[in-house]
Amino acid sequence: MQSGVVSDAEALELAELGQSALPALMARAAALRDAAFGRTVTFSPKVFLPLTNVCRNRCDYCSFRRSPGDPGAWTMSHDEVLAALDRAAEQGCCEALFCLGDKPEGAFRQYRTTLAQIGHDSTVEYLHWAAERALERGLLPHTNAGVLTRADMQRLRPVNASLGIMLESASERLCEPGMPHHRAPDKRPSVRLHMLREAGELRVPFTTGVLIGIGETRRERAEALLAIRDVHRAHGHIQEVIVQNFTPRPGVPMAGVAEPSDAEMAHAVALARLILDPEISLQSPPNLNPTRTALLLAAGINDFGGISPVTPDYINPRHPWPHLDGLHAACATEGFALRARPPIYERFATPLHLDASLAAPVAAAAARLSSVRMPSDLSASLRAAPARFTEVAP
Numbered sequence: 001m002q003s004g005v006v007s008d009a010e011a012l013e014l015a016e017l018g019q020s021a022l023p024a025l026m027a028r029a030a031a032l033r034d035a036a037f038g039r040t041v042t043f044s045p046k047v048f049l050p051l052t053n054v055c056r057n058r059c060d061y062c063s064f065r066r067s068p069g070d071p072g073a074w075t076m077s078h079d080e081v082l083a084a085l086d087r088a089a090e091q092g093c094c095e096a097l098f099c100l101g102d103k104p105e106g107a108f109r110q111y112r113t114t115l116a117q118i119g120h121d122s123t124v125e126y127l128h129w130a131a132e133r134a135l136e137r138g139l140l141p142h143t144n145a146g147v148l149t150r151a152d153m154q155r156l157r158p159v160n161a162s163l164g165i166m167l168e169s170a171s172e173r174l175c176e177p178g179m180p181h182h183r184a185p186d187k188r189p190s191v192r193l194h195m196l197r198e199a200g201e202l203r204v205p206f207t208t209g210v211l212i213g214i215g216e217t218r219r220e221r222a223e224a225l226l227a228i229r230d231v232h233r234a235h236g237h238i239q240e241v242i243v244q245n246f247t248p249r250p251g252v253p254m255a256g257v258a259e260p261s262d263a264e265m266a267h268a269v270a271l272a273r274l275i276l277d278p279e280i281s282l283q284s285p286p287n288l289n290p291t292r293t294a295l296l297l298a299a300g301i302n303d304f305g306g307i308s309p310v311t312p313d314y315i316n317p318r319h320p321w322p323h324l325d326g327l328h329a330a331c332a333t334e335g336f337a338l339r340a341r342p343p344i345y346e347r348f349a350t351p352l353h354l355d356a357s358l359a360a361p362v363a364a365a366a367a368r369l370s371s372v373r374m375p376s377d378l379s380a381s382l383r384a385a386p387a388r389f390t391e392v393a394p
C-alpha cells in the first residue's frame with residue numbers, strides 16, 4: 001500500500017476494502033498523522049452553551065431538538081449564559097462553544113417572542129452578544145449554529161475564533177423519504193457545502209465533519225470527505241474535521257439502530273486521514289468512544305475536540321466527558337502526549353484568517369494553554385469534574 005494522501009479514485013477504492021485490509025489502512029493513516037502532528041494529541045478545554053435547543057429540523061437521530069412548548073425546550077437567558085461563562089473562566093477553560101438549533105426564528109413565532117423578551121431581534125444578534133461576553137472573560141468563542149448566511153458569518157467573524165458546521169454527509173439519498181435527513185431541510189448537502197465555500201471566501205477558520213452510521217454507505221463517506229477536501233483546496237480554511245459516530249438515544253426514530261462497530265469507526269477515521277490534506281486536524285469525540293482511545297489513535301486521529309469541566313455534552317447528554325487523568329494515561333500508554341489547545345489552530349492565528357480584534361485574546365489564550373502539561377498543571381476541577389455528568393438526563 002502506498003503512502004501519502006490518496007487520489008479521488010484511490011479514495012473510492014479504499015472505501016470498499018474489506019476487513020482484512022484494515023490493519024494496513026490504519027498503519028498508513030497513523031504514519032501520515034505522525035508525520036504531520038507527531039505523537040501529540042490535543043483537546044480543547046471548553047464550556048458548552050446551547051443558546052437554544054429550538055430547531056426547525058427533525059433529524060431522525062436527534063434527541064436535542066425541541067419545538068417551542070415541548071418539554072425541555074430551552075433558550076438560555078442572559079443570566080444563564082453569564083453564569084456558565086463565569087464558571088468556565090474560573091476553571092481554566094479556553095473555548096466557549098455555542099452550539100444550537102438551526103434557524104429557529106424562521107419557523108417559530110413563539111421563539112421570536114422569547115428572543116425579543118431576552119432583548120435580541122435575531123439568534124445571530126444573541127450569538128454576537130454572548131461571544132462578546134465570552135471574550136470579556138478571556139474565553140474564545142467557537143460557534144456552530146447550523147446553516148449561516150454569508151452576512152451572518154460576516155457579523156460573527158470578528159467575535160469568533162472559528163466557526164463550524166458538520167457536513168455530516170454529502171449524500172442526497174439520506175434526504176429521501178424514510179431516511180434520517182428527510183425532515184431536515186438544512187441537512188441538504190448542497191446547502192451545507194455552500195456555507196463551507198462561503199466561509200472559505202470569508203477566510204473563516206472552519207470546523208466540519210462527517211457522521212458515521214446514519215445509513216450512509218462507505219462510498220458515500222469517502223465522497224463526503226472528498227467534498228470537504230475539495231472545498232479546503234479551494235480556500236485553505238478547514239482547520240479540523242470531526243469523524244463522529246452515531247449513537248442511539250431513546251425516543252428518536254433511530255433509537256433501535258445499532259451504532260457503528262469498532263472496525264467501522266477505525267475504517268472511517270483511517271479513510272479520513274488518508275483523504276484529507278495532512279495539515280487538517282482529525283478529531284473524534286472521546287465521550288462517544290470511551291473504550292476506543294487506543295483504536296482511534298491507531299487509526300490516525302490527533303485530536304479529541306472539546307472537553308468540558310463545567311457543562312455536559314448537551315447534544316449527547318448520556319455520554320459524559322472523560323476524566324482528563326484517565327485520558328492522559330490512556331494516551332501515554334499508546335505513546336502520545338495529551339495537550340490542551342485553543343479552538344483556533346496556530347497556523348490560522350494570522351491576519352489572513354483572524355479578525356484583528358481577536359489577535360490579542362487568541363495570543364493570550366494560546367500562551368496560557370502552552371504552559372499546561374497533563375495532568376499535573378490542570379486545576380483539580382478541570383481534571384475531575386466531568387464525572388458529575390454521568391447522570392445527566394437525556
Ligand code: SF4
Nearest residue numbers: 055057058059062065
Ligand atoms: S441534529 Fe441539529 S439540525 Fe438536526 S434536529 Fe438536531 S439540532 Fe436540529
